[in-house]
Amino acid sequence: MSTFQAPKGVSEYFPPISEQFEYVRDQLLKTARLAGYSLIELPVFEDTEVFTRGVGESTDVVSKEMYTFEDRGGRSITLRPEGTAGVMRAVIEHNLDRGQLPVKLFYTGPFFRAERPQAGRYRQFYQVGIEAIGYNDPEIDVEVIAVADSAFKALGLKKYKLNITSLGDAKSREAHRKDLVKFIATLKLDESTIVRARLNPLRLFDDKRDEIRSAMTKAPLLLDYLSPESSEQFERVKALLTDIGIAYEIKPTMVRGLDYYTGTTFEFDHQMLGAQSGIGGGGRYDGLMSSLGGADVSGIGFGLGVDRILMACQAENSLPALINQIQLFIAPITQAGKSYAFKLLSELRSSGVTCDMAYGDRALKGAMKAADKSGAKYGLVIGDDEISSGKCELKLMSSGEVISSSLKLSELINRIGNK
RNA sequence: GUGGGCGUAGCUCAGCUGGUAGAGCACCCGGUUGUGGUCCGGGAUGUCGCGGGUUCGAGCCCCGUCGCUCACCCCA
Structure with missing residues (x-):
């Protein structure tokens, strides 16, 4: 008699660990609610174009990691690989941005990417995310970062780090990209790296090979190309972070995998995790709404990886011994x-x-x-x-x-x- | 998609230069007609991932296959 196995690379939780999972997720949600965010509950699948247009065709996520299939009506459907594009679709569809701004939403649930699994990387994984839509305001940028940071603190985490940078506005990025492409053309690279660089030249900043790392130390940095407005915005973000006591490190070479990011961008990294150490990340996405057919409204948000945060809590032994104790x-x-x-x-x-x-x-x-x-x-x-x-x-x-x-x-x- | 490691009891694993399986933990019963954790005694459990080959004989050697895992890539 044959038995069944769960599909490859999915995370499953059962007692007693499921108690910890539930605790971690609830703590994250609680922190979002505390800052005035409200639940948005969305489908786990969307019209494929929500992601191809929202996240960007050139990204790895869209080009090779999506679970895409045709439904019985011949529509192309994709299991959501991330949360923001779907939220924006719903905001546009239901005119949520027509009332008082900002619109502050949080969500949670499973996400899907068809990658090769490894420690901390699953084909079905869980995120908690928030989105603040409507203003391009440094205070909001910092609020979003602070929600993530205080959630981590509430869970007792200590060994993590916040990296931030600014991707500037479209003008800043264009000027930088031109010079960066010029610089990369002077390097001797193998075929696959050249292809990678063509899709997104910023990718090379993240390469783990020594020869490329050292070559890239001389590459032009986007931060040096920021327009006066972008630069001022970034300065205020840094000042506000300092004001509320959140430590950060500026990482000018930070690369995010989704095309929609603009301006303030950030990542949280945990030190005890392994190769997949990012426990959360996000940023501003000022062109996303309009590229999905909505108004030209700006927004910022993050996605936190519940699976990885749970692993971090276990590594730091920061969870209470008795969760949901029977009386x-x-x-x-x-x-x-x-x-x-x-x-x-x-x-x-x-x-x-x-x-x-x-x-x-x-x-x-x-x-x-x-x-x-x-x-x-x-x-x-x-x-x-x-x-x-x-x-x-x-x-x-x-x-x-x-x-x-x-x-x-x-x-x-x-x-x-x-x- | 590309590499490395590993598949033996529910879990963690041992098993020598090939001689038809073991420990610890967990579980169940008892020692205590009605009070758990410690201790003692007893008990159940495996197509040794799967298929083939070599051999008198394979958990061990060879080939294939499936699965898991870690890393590259990418990211939560």
């Missing part, structure tokens, strides 16, 4: 005890107490063992004695101490409900 676990004896316990659980749960019991026909020892394994705070035995007296012994599982030796069952909810 009470009941070990029943005899069928009567079992029935009684079952009914009691129903009442406790109605009052918001997280609780569980031992099922099956286990001996008391086995039932207590189950209580232990559940990680519950309190343990309780229910048998004939408890039923006839209406009283029980409430036990603190961590120490074994009996908290109350004859607690009325009717008072159980009051006793542990708010503790």
